[in-house]
Amino acid sequence: MTTLSIGSGIKTSFTLRGVEFKNRVFVASGTFGYGDEIHDLVDVNRLGGIFTKSLSWKPRSGNPPQRIVETASGMLNSIGLANIGVQTFIEQKLIYLRTFNTHIIVNIAASSLKEFCDVLSLLEGQDGIVGYEVNVSCPNVKEGGMNFGTDCKMTAEITSHLRKLTNKPLIIKLTPNVTHISEIARSAESAGADAVSVINTLVGMAVDIKTRKPKLSTVTGGLSGPAIKPVALAKVYEVAKAVKIPIFGIGGIASTEDAIEFLLVGAAAVQIGTMNFIDPAISVKIADGFENYARENKISDIGTLVGALDADVKFSVIQSWL
Amino acid sequence: MNSMVQQLCPVQSCKKIATDTFLLRFNSPDIVASAQPGQFVNILTAEIGKGPLLRRPFSISRVEDNIIELIFHVVGIGTNLLSQNQPGDWIDVIGPLGQPFHRDADYGTALLVAGGIGVAPLPFLTNDLLKYGKRIETFVGYRNAGQVFTKHLQNVRIATDDGSDGFHGNVVQLLELFLNQNNFQKAKIFACGPTVMLKALTELAKRKSICCELSLEGQMACGIGICQGCAVERTEDTAKYALVCKDGPAFLSTEVNL
Known part of the structure; x- marks a missing residue:
């Protein structure tokens, strides 16, 4: 694993619980599959890491159609955690993922504390997984999902149980559909999380006025894409003020400029989500963009941008929530 | 892929x-x-x-x-x-x-059926089926004469909703009339069009015991099997849903519930 990008002299890497990631650009869970469908279109080895599609204990078929609606600068989805299940992942996908020269972080979704523990325990015995992201924030399932991540106690309980089961980086993915995300982030931090991912999708809906029916089968879905970037930035900023653990900033990142905004407000790294669907190579373009930005601004370590926002907090409303 | x-x-x-x-x-x-x-x-x-x-x-x-x-x-x-x-x-x-039409099955006559812009994949299919030596009969339905486009198609019959060109009615009705007048021992339907048309066609194919392959549409974000958005219900299989982008867009009418 290279610390310095070859020839540039710019430090792009960062470390989380002893794991060194080659750069600060990742692909978000659910937007990159298990890496096998998309690898023809992007050099996955250039990424800091891949967050896999959520895995549950048993396969999940997901929600009925319609699952997707395009909205202004964004999209609503209600996939419902459709996935192949952890056993099939290990048997069919992990062998292939191990051939990548990038780190694999497995995203886990579950409808009970026991299921979280079972999935993580099974994965612990496998080579090629550097860490876990815990999905307590899916807005499209009735059991578990966001219900965990909107509750400080549940978030802490899940985090502390999983903490006991692994020494690898444990990252909790948070929902913005709460009053103060900083409170949930603090719960995760004090229960032993190594990092938090901020944010999952925002609950939203769309209506067909001809039929008077909701466009999504589940009535509401999760909003993602450039439309949510301003919200995501504010959530990352709020969490960064509240916790000391690193933050993976997520939400509508579509360019290097967007990604640098996330670093400045306090994200240690970024995850590219919806835009992978539109431009499968965008994450690598942003990784290159970070280096170009550093070179142009005579920055030797991308890490110096993290939290480097020059804000006068005198009038900051968020400050009063913390 | x-x-x-x-x-x-x-x-x-x-x-x-x-x-x-x-x-x-x-x-x-x-x-x-x-x-x-x-x-x-x-x-x-x-x-x-x-x-x-x-x-x-x-x-x-x-x-x-x-x-x-x-x-x-x-x-x-x-x-x-x-x-x-x-x-x-x-x-x-x-x-x-996506998966192409299955052109190589055992049939003599290909019945190509399209509704509206569902005509889009038919010229490519026609050219390919000619290489396989299949007889081709084409049925296209439009709202009105202004929408009609039949270039690069073979043996075309037209239906329009308003009767301004060809048969006055929909394309599935037109196909049924044709099937009632002609007896095909070995035919296969290839179809593309609105879901309501494909549903009616599925019923007709079932009644006439003709193999029928449909090209489906789906709301998709990625087109390569990642976003899982374009799910369509399978009639029977281990998985409940198929993806239009990756498992389709071409499906046998018996494979999917529209």
Whole structure:
């Protein structure tokens, strides 16, 4: 694993619980599959890491159609955690993922504390997984999902149980559909999380006025894409003020400029989500963009941008929530 | 699937060919080299940030030398932007995508059935079926005479909703009349069109015991099997849903519940 990008002299890497990631650009869970469908279109080895599609204990078929609606600068989805299940992942996908020269972080979704523990325990015995992201924030399932991540106690309980089961980086993915995300982030931090991912999708809906029916089968879905970037930035900023653990900033990142905004407000790294669907190579373009930005601004370590926002907090409303 | 590419492709031409209907031709030797009838391409209709967020999927209508042809209706912002392309413009294309029609089954006559812009994949399919030596009968339904486009099709019968051209009625009714007058021991239907039409066609094929393959549409974000958006219910299988983009868009009518 290279610390310095070859020839540039710019430090792009960062470390989380002893794991060194080659750069600060990742692909978000659910937007990159298990890496096998998309690898023809992007050099996955250039990424800091891949967050896999959520895995549950048993396969999940997901929600009925319609699952997707395009909205202004964004999209609503209600996939419902459709996935192949952890056993099939290990048997069919992990062998292939191990051939990548990038780190694999497995995203886990579950409808009970026991299921979280079972999935993580099974994965612990496998080579090629550097860490876990815990999905307590899916807005499209009735059991578990966001219900965990909107509750400080549940978030802490899940985090502390999983903490006991692994020494690898444990990252909790948070929902913005709460009053103060900083409170949930603090719960995760004090229960032993190594990092938090901020944010999952925002609950939203769309209506067909001809039929008077909701466009999504589940009535509401999760909003993602450039439309949510301003919200995501504010959530990352709020969490960064509240916790000391690193933050993976997520939400509508579509360019290097967007990604640098996330670093400045306090994200240690970024995850590219919806835009992978539109431009499968965008994450690598942003990784290159970070280096170009550093070179142009005579920055030797991308890490110096993290939290480097020059804000006068005198009038900051968020400050009063913390 | 492994042969898919993402490319900036030069536009050769973009012309209006019927009411709200455009024919776009662009150059892509790589996509032409591996494209098969029934597959699609996923196109960015404007630079990122300057148009709709998602790509727009289009059936490959025809290939010729190094050119891909698409036929599409202007129905919204994305297709409107696409229709404004001129020679010298470049479009960002991912393709070819999806599973093609299964042309090699045991049948003598291919019954090609399209509703509206569902005609799009038929010219490519027609050209390919001729190579297989199949007899082709084509049935196309439109709202009115202004929408009719039948170039590169074989033995065409037209239906219009308003009766302004051909049979007055829908294309499934037209096909049924034809089937009642002709006896095909070994025929196969290939169809593309609105879901309501494909449902009616599925019923007709079942009654007549004719194998029927449908090219489906689905709301998709990625087109390559990642977003899981374009789910369609399977009639029976281990998995409850199939993905239009990756498992289709071509499915046997007995495989899916529309």
